[in-house]
Amino acid sequence: MVMERTLEDWKTCFTQLGPPLLLFARRWTxxxxxxxxxxxxxxxxxWRRQQPLENRALLYATVRSTALDxxxxxxxxxxxxxxxxxxxxxxxxxxxxxxxxxxxxLAAAVERLPNEQxxxxxxxxxxxxxxxxxxxxxxxxxxxxxxxxxxALGTLKKTLQPHE
Amino acid sequence: xxxxxxxxxxxxxxxxxxxxxxxxxxxxxxxLRTDATATAGVLPRTSSGKVWWSFGLGLAxxxxxxxxxxxxxxxxxxxxxxxxxxxxxxxxxxxxxxxxQPSALTQVVYRRRDEGLIFSPNQSERVLRRVRYQTRETMQxxxxxxxxxxxxxxxxxxxxxxxVSFQ
Numbered sequence: 001m002v003m004e005r006t007l008e009d010w011k012t013c014f015t016q017l018g019p020p021l022l023l024f025a026r027r028w029t030x031x032x033x034x035x036x037x038x039x040x041x042x043x044x045x046x047w048r049r050q051q052p053l054e055n056r057a058l059l060y061a062t063v064r065s066t067a068l069d070x071x072x073x074x075x076x077x078x079x080x081x082x083x084x085x086x087x088x089x090x091x092x093x094x095x096x097x098x099x100x101x102x103x104x105x106l107a108a109a110v111e112r113l114p115n116e117q118x119x120x121x122x123x124x125x126x127x128x129x130x131x132x133x134x135x136x137x138x139x140x141x142x143x144x145x146x147x148x149x150x151x152a153l154g155t156l157k158k159t160l161q162p163h164e
Numbered sequence: 165x166x167x168x169x170x171x172x173x174x175x176x177x178x179x180x181x182x183x184x185x186x187x188x189x190x191x192x193x194x195x196l197r198t199d200a201t202a203t204a205g206v207l208p209r210t211s212s213g214k215v216w217w218s219f220g221l222g223l224a225x226x227x228x229x230x231x232x233x234x235x236x237x238x239x240x241x242x243x244x245x246x247x248x249x250x251x252x253x254x255x256x257x258x259x260x261x262x263x264x265q266p267s268a269l270t271q272v273v274y275r276r277r278d279e280g281l282i283f284s285p286n287q288s289e290r291v292l293r294r295v296r297y298q299t300r301e302t303m304q305x306x307x308x309x310x311x312x313x314x315x316x317x318x319x320x321x322x323x324x325x326x327x328v329s330f331q
Contacts, residue, residue, distance in 0.1 A: 007195055007196070010195060011192060011195070014183070014188065014191055014192075015183075015188075018182075018183035018187070018188070019179070019180035019181060019182055019183055020180050022180065022181070022183060022187075023180040023181075032184075036183075036184065036186075036187045039183075039187070040187060040190055040191055040194070043191055044191065044194050044195070047195055095180060095181050096178045096179060096180060096181060097179050097180075097181050097182065102174075103174075103177065103178055106174060106175065106178060107178055110175070110178070121175070125172065125175045125176055126176075126178075126180055150168075153168040153171055153172070154168075156171060156175075157168065157171055160171075
């Protein structure tokens, strides 16, 4: 049975999922404006199709496909994004809010993760998706998703360990 | 077993940056703009105005074709076999004095009633079937020089008597 959702339901959903969706969209761009455009397009696409709100993985998958469509539609953008989206690239705008010193270090470490690991962390930690869902979104196996996640946490732990 | 649990809890304390008010406003406005067209299905609902507009165009085109055909193939209406009585009607030739020429004649039968068998008033031996037709006739004249047109529409009633044989 498909529940009919009101406009208010969709607004609430956007309030809740907007921040992690935006974080996820930054995977393909280092510009917050571009990421916002991607999230807007993807969210409205889901809304027009009246996709089930319970299926958060579908929202993320739509963000991913929207971002890839944009990249494919503009080869210059591909080259530009490829040049700036190198592993460990720094972002000009903070992706996390209200941080103390320890959290700032952790946030910076997350942002320096390789893209393929960072997106798994984003989907796992801030979107609370299962590895199976993450695998579906990223078109990788469940085991690969779990493996990338473990690598990412290992890298973060190593980065944050006090140097002796 | 999971030695990352502490790190995971620390990560969960981080909050992704909030969506900017501008983005939120853009999304909400877009949803409000298209709220009337978003349905539970995939495709937006077709507006009823568009349907009526298409229907009107189709009707106009069909009427134009009928009129054109009648203009080319118009001929005097053939009389019914036996018409006992009929409503008074204008003839197509009347407005010709003003330069108008007959361009169309339509007759729509909207009711036919079989009134049964009767004896002919003149030939008492003969049996006839009486059928009453209620119609609406529309005649149209057009002045080819000025483009002026005149259309007359009126209800009519015809009673047709057909001989019946009992062989």
